[in-house]
Amino acid sequence: MSSSGVSGLGNSLSTTSSTSTSSSSDTSLDSDMFMQLMIAQLKNQDPTSPTDTSEYMSQLASLSTVEQLTNLNDSVSELQTSLQSNLALQASSMVGRTAYVESDSADLDTAGGTVKGMLDLDSSASDVSVGVYNSSGVQVDTIDLGNLSSGENAFTWSPDTSIAGGTYYFVAQGTAGSTSTSLTTYMGQNVDSVSISNGSMTLNLGNGDTASMSDVKRIS
Incomplete structure (x- = not known):
């Protein structure tokens, strides 16, 4: 052929x-x-x-x-x-779990409720405290945490029923060595739902904010 x-x-x-x-x-x-x-x-x-x-x-x-x-x-x-x-x-x-995201605010759902937070320390710190402020900037409470080691340190704010529900702001401070310093807070928010787009997840949080998985410090 x-x-x-x-x-x-x-x-x-x-x-x-x-x-x-x-x-x-x-x-x-x-x-x-x-x-x-x-x-x-x-x-x-x-x-x-x-x-x-x-x-x-x-x-x-x-x-x-x-x-x-x-x-x-x-x-x-x-x-x-x-x-x-x-x-x-x-x-x-x-869905339904708590995501800890870098933030200085969190919602107290009702009077007598609780707010969860976390500090992630590069080194140990002493005399650590978290001041709690209302939306008007008035300090309503202080959370004394004492001496903390490096790493993740969880805390819970459980105010008495005289504190009304609403949005509150958290300012953490401590002493590292001999220097007083501000500390980054990671506040716990309920995950209401999750959106998936282009192979990635977005968490829809209870306070109306959203967060990607890279923004989340811990899920509990």
Whole structure:
């Protein structure tokens, strides 16, 4: 058979290449057709002028590449589906829990309620206290924490029923060495719901704020 037969075979493979994103079953059919065409050409080629074997090997290599790409696409699709399922499962487990996010404010739901917070210290500190202020800037309470070691240190504000519900502000201070310094507070907020977009989660918090997972210091 003349070289035009191999050319025709190449055209058939080119069509297969242009549809490499099709399903694996389609690729299987294309592979069977390719092999049938090749066998037919080998049987019917001119014995006095056989087709160069290297051309067939080149076509086989191209077909193998197409199949590998299709299989890779299928694997990536399966991985994406799995990741989305895992992300949704993780998101559902977040709802109703407490997320600690860097903030100087938190809501006291009702009189007699509690507010949770945390300090994350680079080094130990002494005489640590957290001042509590209302929305007018008036200090209504002080939380004495004493001496704290480095790392995460949780605290809870449980005011008496004379303190009304509302938004309160927390200012932490302590002494490191001989220097008095301000400390960063991470206030606990209830996770009301979780939004998923483009493979990332956003926590919708009880105070109306939102936070990404990178903003969260701890989930409890």
